Amino acid sequence: MKAKSRPPTLRDRAANATFRGLLAVANSLPYERRIPAVGWIMSHMVAPLVGWNRRVRENLRLVCPDLPDDEIRRLVRAVPDNVGRTMIELYSGEDFISRVRDLPIEGPGAETIDAAHRAGRPVILATGHFGNYDVARAALIARGYRVGALYRPMKNTLFNDHYVRTISQIGTPLFPRGRKGMGEMVRFLREGGMLGLLMDQHMGHGVPLRFMGHPARTATSAADLALKYGADLVPIYGVRQPDGLNFRIVTHAPIPHSDPETMTQAINDSLEDIVRQHMDQWFWIHRRWK
Template sequence: MIGLIRALFGFLRWLGPERASDLGGWLLRSVSPVIPVNRVALANIRAAFPQMAEDEVRRIARGAWENLGRTAAEYAHLNTLFDYDDDNRDAPSRVEVDGIEQFIALKDDGKPGLIFSSHLANWELPAICAAAYKLDTTAVFRAPNDPAIAAIVHEIRSGAMGGLAAAKQGAAFAMQGVLEKGGHLGMLIDQHFTRGVVVPFMGRPALTNPILGKFARRFECPVHGVRVIRLPHHRFRLELTPPLDLPRDANGEIDVQGAMAMMTAVVEGWVREHPEQWLWMHRRWRPNLIAAAKGGDAPIMTIQPVFKAT
């Protein structure tokens, strides 16, 4: 199995980044109507945009599948995909960076820092950008379920990024160690987390991992958001926000749930701006679990589930 996957990645490398991206995008866009989880994507889009015409809902879903296919094919080129040169900003490049001064400030401030992101466009690029600018950053990632694919993806990531921390049991201790040494953590925050805090997202409550809010409270360190936008002609834009002014409780400490709600609101703005570039196939909203997390509060039960929780 791993030999077959290596052969596939070799073929994608032979194609080059542009043709590989086009092939992956075309393939998933073409087959998406018959992929069962496409029903989840359509239901999520309809619930997030209840006034949207059905043709537009399906256009966004097809675009999301195309983006996923492009991103998957681009894994074969992660070590060369980021070609931005800050010393020669006028040189042709497939990547442009908006907010590079924020990266530089993070590198030089002598403090730990937190960076949140989401599954938009090619979400691997921020970690590659940080490594290119020698920003001491550890990216928290979730390995693919298939062991063969996970091994190859980890090999590719290791060659293109800085530190890596797998999201698994005990990972919080490793993440804390990074911050204690003055390093930086980057993490995607737009997926369901069963033991999370409830925050609003796209008009519905969602369970979100509170770890970045907890670290922000403990270390009083800057928290930035970074997103990737897929542009025409196989190009990308990376945007790093200024540090967020996170909400605080009556004691003046960062409020964890409020902090996660603020970060999630930033992500929501990104998704609403480019909905066809987000991962709608994920079961982000799970009303039954949210009701249980809140003790079965009646207001949560008024929300209509868009799919059955398993």
């Protein structure tokens, strides 16, 4: 039996109304002004209020204890800026899709993705909260690839409703975490679909693997699915470019099938590699290490 959603609280309603107001103002601006404007608001106004500045500093001090203070100060601003840009890009609909739809798929995993598409073979696209994590999905769907994504429903149902509608504009299917969503996701994979999974959040039931030099509980779901359904497992990232508006889609080498822990550690290593190249593009606001 499906559990009933928690009814929205007054705080939920206020937060959703504020967010919708921000969206209305932002979407009245041209795309090239809209994206940096929301990035600035997030980094200079929202992040200090919600405690992101402190969390970014704490995470950086943990994994990069020798990082100079001036670089930490830069990242404290740059990380929420990227989060804000990502958020408003997802809410920009066709403006965002048209910007990324024709981007080439670069790197050693690109051929594997294309071959799987032509053969109707399933693929797990492993990524993280880095750059803009929906760039690759948008570009592949625009090419005619069958790409689905698993998402975690938000506690604020008002926000969740319009967020799901928004990311559905990029493409479907979308599978909510839970029994029903997992069943639909498995059928999609069996039919040769491609599935995007975000692999970089703390999972209490996960395996204590390494990420950025420290133990980080990580779900082995991507590897489990790849092994069970014979899917290729390819790390893929939407890397924001220096102008703050454009992207490259970068793949790493497909991860060989072995065992779930070895394969999941390889996903963590892949993400760590690209994060260390672009420190300001990973969501250091997460409570990744607990």
